[in-house]
Amino acid sequence: MVKPAHVPALNNRGAAFKDLRQPEKAIAELNLALAIDPDCTDAWINRGETLLVLRRLDEALASFDRALSIDAEQSLAWLGRANILLLTSRVADALAACQRAIAIEPNSVRALTQIGRCHAFQGDADVAVSFFDRALAIRPDDESALANKIWTLDFSADCDFARHQAARSEWWRRIGSNISTERPSQYENGRDPSRRIVLGYVSAEFRRRSAAYSFRPVLENHDKSRFEVICYSATPIEDDVTGSFQRLANRWRNVLQWPDDQLADCIRADKVDILIDLSGHSDGNRLRTFARKPAPIQVTAWGHGTGTGLPTIDYLFSDPVAIPAEVRHLFAEQIYDLPSLIVIEPPPAELRCSVPPVMSNGYVTYGVLNRVSKISDAAIKVWARILSADVTSRLLIKDKLVDDPSIQRLLLERFACHDIAPARISFQGSTSREGHLAAHRCVDICLDPLPQGGGVTTWEALYMGVPVVAKLGNGVSSRVAGAILSSVGLSDWVAADDDGYVEIALRSAPDRLRRIRSELPSLIEQRCGAAEYTRAVEEAYRTMWQTYCGGIQN
Numbered sequence: 001m002v003k004p005a006h007v008p009a010l011n012n013r014g015a016a017f018k019d020l021r022q023p024e025k026a027i028a029e030l031n032l033a034l035a036i037d038p039d040c041t042d043a044w045i046n047r048g049e050t051l052l053v054l055r056r057l058d059e060a061l062a063s064f065d066r067a068l069s070i071d072a073e074q075s076l077a078w079l080g081r082a083n084i085l086l087l088t089s090r091v092a093d094a095l096a097a098c099q100r101a102i103a104i105e106p107n108s109v110r111a112l113t114q115i116g117r118c119h120a121f122q123g124d125a126d127v128a129v130s131f132f133d134r135a136l137a138i139r140p141d142d143e144s145a146l147a148n149k150i151w152t153l154d155f156s157a158d159c160d161f162a163r164h165q166a167a168r169s170e171w172w173r174r175i176g177s178n179i180s181t182e183r184p185s186q187y188e189n190g191r192d193p194s195r196r197i198v199l200g201y202v203s204a205e206f207r208r209r210s211a212a213y214s215f216r217p218v219l220e221n222h223d224k225s226r227f228e229v230i231c232y233s234a235t236p237i238e239d240d241v242t243g244s245f246q247r248l249a250n251r252w253r254n255v256l257q258w259p260d261d262q263l264a265d266c267i268r269a270d271k272v273d274i275l276i277d278l279s280g281h282s283d284g285n286r287l288r289t290f291a292r293k294p295a296p297i298q299v300t301a302w303g304h305g306t307g308t309g310l311p312t313i314d315y316l317f318s319d320p321v322a323i324p325a326e327v328r329h330l331f332a333e334q335i336y337d338l339p340s341l342i343v344i345e346p347p348p349a350e351l352r353c354s355v356p357p358v359m360s361n362g363y364v365t366y367g368v369l370n371r372v373s374k375i376s377d378a379a380i381k382v383w384a385r386i387l388s389a390d391v392t393s394r395l396l397i398k399d400k401l402v403d404d405p406s407i408q409r410l411l412l413e414r415f416a417c418h419d420i421a422p423a424r425i426s427f428q429g430s431t432s433r434e435g436h437l438a439a440h441r442c443v444d445i446c447l448d449p450l451p452q453g454g455g456v457t458t459w460e461a462l463y464m465g466v467p468v469v470a471k472l473g474n475g476v477s478s479r480v481a482g483a484i485l486s487s488v489g490l491s492d493w494v495a496a497d498d499d500g501y502v503e504i505a506l507r508s509a510p511d512r513l514r515r516i517r518s519e520l521p522s523l524i525e526q527r528c529g530a531a532e533y534t535r536a537v538e539e540a541y542r543t544m545w546q547t548y549c550g551g552i553q554n
Contacts, residue, residue, distance in 0.1 A: 007033045011043045018050045022257045026050045041067040041074050048080045055236040057084050075101040079114050089430075091121045092406035109135045113145045116152070121401065122410065123375045125155035125452075141174040150281045154306060155452040157378040160474035161327040168309025169332065171281070176291040176310055179260075187296045189271050193549040197227050197541055200272035200295060203303060204234040204256075204284025206245040208433070210456040211303040215278055216241075217345045218302075219248045221534035227541070230270055232263065234284050260288040267294040274541055277313065280304025297544050300333060302342050306476040307331045315544060317341075317537075321483035322476050336540050340487035341480060343533045344459040349521070351434065352464050353441040356513040363392040364508045367443030367466070369436065370457050372401040374449035375411065382471075382498050383447055384418030386505045395425045395447075398439050403429035440464035444513055445505060453481035462488060462524060465517035469505045471495045488520075488527050 014029035027050055033043040048063030061084045067077040078101035085094035095118040101111040116131030129152055135145040150167045153159045189198075201219070205211040222229055231249040234256045235242055246252045251270070255263050263286060267275060275295035279285035282304045290298055293312040300308050301317040308316075309332050316323075316333035322341045323331070358364050366386065368375065375397075387393055401407050412422045428439055437460060440446075446461040448454055448470040454461075458481040461468050470481035472494060482494040495501040 007037045007040055007043070010036075011040060011046060014043065014050070015046045018046060018053070020259050021053075022259075023050045023053050024257065039070050041071050041077070044070070045074065045076045045080060048077070052080065052083060053236065057087060060084055073104055075104040075108055075111060078104070079108075079110050082114050082118070086117060086121060089401045089403050089407075091118055091401065091404055094118050094121075107138055109139045109142050109145060112138075113142070113148055116145075117148055120148070120152045120155065121373050122407070123155075123373050125152050125376065126158070128152045129156060143171075143175055146171050146174060147281050147285075154475060154477035155374060155376065157376055157451045159451070161323075161330050161476075164475050164477075165307055165309060165330040165332070168281070168307055170309075171287075172291075172309045172311065172332070176287065176312070179288055179291040180293065180312055187268070187271075189273050189296055191549040193546040196225070197545050198230065198271055198273045199227050199541065200230045200232060200267055200270065200275040201249075201278060202232045202234070202255075202275065202286050202289070203278035204236065204282075204286075205278065205303055206231060206233045206235045206242050207237060208239050208241045211278070211282075212241055212245075213344045214342045214456055214459075215302045216245065216248075217343055217530035218534050218537055219245065220345070221531045222248075223538060224250065227538060230272060232267070232286075234286060236284070255286075260286065260292065263289045264292040264294040273297060273545060274299060276301055277308065278303035280306060280308055297548055299336075299544070305341060307333060315540075317540070318476070319483050319487065321472070321486045322479045336544075338536050338540065339533060340528045341483045342455050342459070343528050343530060344456055344463070345530060346521075346524075347437050347460060347463050348434070351437045351441075352517075352521075354465065354514075354517055356444045356465075356510060356517055357442055358444045358508070358510045358513060363394060364390060364444045365394045365396055365442060366505070367396045367398070367440070367446045367461075368449065369396075369398045369439060369443075369446060369461065370449050370454045372397070372399045372407055372411070374452045374454070376450060376452075377414065379447075379450040380414050381418060382450060382501055384415060384420050385498075385502050386447070387420050387424060388418070389502065389506055390508075393424070396428065396439070396443055397425065398428040398431075398436065400430040402427040436460075437464060440466050445469060445508060447505065448481040450501075451475065451478040453478055455480045455484070458484045462490075462520055465520050467493055467513070467516050467520075469493055469495070469501055471497070471501045488524050 010029050010033035014026045017026035030043045030047040033040055044063045044067035048060045051060035064077045064080040067074050078097045082094040082097035098115045112131050112135040116128040120128035132145045132149040153164055153167055228250045230251040231245055232253045232255045272295040274297040277290055277300040291312055298313045299315045300313050311332045313333050315336045317338050318335050319337050319341045323335050328335050408427055443466050446466050446468040448468050451473045458468050470485055472479050472482045485493050493504055495504055
């Protein structure tokens with residue numbers, strides 16, 4: 001019989017398994033602890049955090065709430081609650097939970113970071129970064145604060161290539177460089193420049209997420225006679241899209257619960273020649289594994305293709321518009337240009353409508369179908385100029401976050417500061433992906449956010465026949481839409497400044513919009529079809545491999 005005195009030991013074991021990415025073992029230990037002592041708040045909190053990793057959100061929330069029912073002064077339980085509220089688009093409630101936590105522990109690094117995340121979700125990047133900086137002033141090597149700062153700086157209007165890459169370099173200096181010295185990089189991969197190349201794709205997004213639609217076309221079109229594909233999946237929730245990736249892979253590894261050392265050892269044992277990161281610094285990334293350099297060639301691409309700051313990653317897939325020649329020296333990786341920064345698989349053609357809504361409405365409907373967190377004050381200022389110049393036009397904003405009434409109120413207040421009446425703005429919240437694509441039927445022209453633009457959302461609009469207005473900014477994330485538009489021959493929809501952006505948006509003759517809708521699908525296929533794009537990717541891999549084979553043996 002287990003004695004009550006063993007509860008702290010069981011809780012500690014559960015926490016250790018949680019930190020080692022072994023959530024099922026963690027839950028088993030924590031459940032044992034709670035069976036003995038149902039009032040152990042530490043065990044409830046650790047259980048909630050573990051369930052959160054598995055995206056079992058209802059159970060995680062129940063665990064945090066149980067801890068708070070025992071002791072309302074548990075700051076970590078408030079923060080766990082806030083995390084789940086953010087994931088379920090209840091931003092105002094999440095911020096309130098964070099405020100409870102910071103009142104209990106005013107110098108809590110986790111609380112400061114979580115408050116920053118709340119502001120980032122609301123589209124206030126600069127305030128968010130200020131909270132991450134406060135957290136880092138207390139603990140300079142806090143990985144969560146560093147990662148969130150890297151992610152959020154992409155949304156800041158005042159940030160540029162140099163600052164973006166400096167933040168990534170800081171992650172390497174504080175975190176990655178310590179890992180990379182743990183073991184030498186020695187490879188048993190045979191150096192035959194013409195043999196079949198083993199590719200390893202690492203992602204937490206092998207599921208129904210927008211990022212998956214950007215790299216699934218490549219895996220679907222790989223020539224398996226020339227390339228073997230292994231997928232290393234850190235996907236917390238598997239679905240039908242996961243199943244499609246499993247069928248596309250020659251070998252499939254579920255690595256969600258694997259420590260980084262175990263993952264690195266498996267990659268070496270699999271004799272992966274080229275290891276591809278599909279996450280960058282986004283959630284669920286395995287950059288700690290890439291810091292160990294388990295494969296002779298490492299590439300970062302597509303999922304968050306803004307650079308990692310890791311000198312152990314050799315290449316970054318991009319294009320000349322997204323990363324101009326004059327800033328490439330700032331990147332840790334060597335830039336390798338493709339015909340487009342990213343592509344996506346074609347959405348169902350039957351969802352398209354060949355007639356722009358202006359033909360029946362008599363007014364232009366602009367659309368913003370990106371995340372609300374991308375709607376900066378700079379974007380609203382420019383969009384208000386467009387709406388003021390065309391007094392009959394309307395704006396549709398679609399994102400799951402507008403399910404939260406407080407987010408809608410906040411957006412309307414921000415537009416009201418520029419004298420745009422609420423009646424001119426409509427909202428659509430959560431839908432299926434098919435519903436999201438079908439929303440383009442109601443839109444004549446999409447407006448790309450500033451400074452953080454849309455990647456997959458830009459492609460979705462173009463496939464649905466809707467042109468996008470974009471502006472080239474001072475970082476990869478603010479040039480993605482412009483790069484995509486340029487790749488399909490629509491560079492005349494890309495502005496260099498705010499005035500140009502407004503001018504392009506107001507060029508909205510109905511006949512012109514009808515013609516664009518009819519021409520876009522074939523234009524995309526000619527220039528950026530998935531099969532041809534994959535051939536370019538494979539040529540890149542072959543060039544990288546031949547370069548490596550011609551180098552000095554490890």
